[in-house]
Amino acid sequence: MAALLAAEFPQGLPAAVLAEAVTEALVGEQRTVKQLVERVERRWLLWSYEDHAASESGPGLDRPVGVLLTLLGPSACWGNHARCEDGVDLDSGLVCPRCEEARQDRAAELRAESRPELGSGYAVPFQAPRREPSPYVRCTACAVKMMPADDGLCGDCREDAAFLSAAGPR
Incomplete structure (x- = not known):
């Protein structure tokens, strides 16, 4: 350095x-x-x-x-203890009691926040609303998405089928 x-x-x-x-x-x-x-x-x-x-x-x-x-x-002592040096009491060499107490208090707060009390107004877990099934189907010839048709073919495939039937066998 x-x-x-x-x-x-x-x-x-x-x-x-x-x-x-x-x-x-x-x-x-x-x-x-x-x-x-x-x-x-x-x-x-x-x-x-x-x-x-x-x-x-x-x-x-x-x-x-x-x-x-x-x-x-x-040192940032959680309990504002003047003799705390990064979580250690300088006089005793042990963990700073104020830091330890503040850590325990904070841990208890976090546990309380993460665990809802009974009757605290929490509802059932969110469920996605039911959706109506899609009105679309796939063309039986090319698999393009389309509105349902009686013959199961999309407009392009229907035109191709009509052209081929009009042309006749070769």
Whole structure:
């Protein structure tokens, strides 16, 4: 990633943007430098940025500064727990209890949405309306679709039959 950043910013990275992201992580989130480095390394691998960077046939990393800011960015704790780091409580090293509770609540909501309650107004599964049978039939000689005729022939086949019968045997 360093090579991509150097290629995109030969004069150096935009210091104000990076300083703001690092300051927010260190001061605003109260993380140590070690924790921040671990966050970047973990996300680099888990979020497949390494694969994209090494890919020769894929899209690669189009915006390396955006990737860096994403790697430095705050953890999205489902329960807004300040000590949660991507679903793990930093103090205990266990799954963040607030994230786990939020996941369970969301799973329960999804189960409730997918299962209708009795008497909730759901009707029988949709059935297509019955259609009247088609009034069309196929010509017995050429199989073209046509309205029914007494002799079972379409107009063209009837004309051909009349012509052949008028011409007589050869």
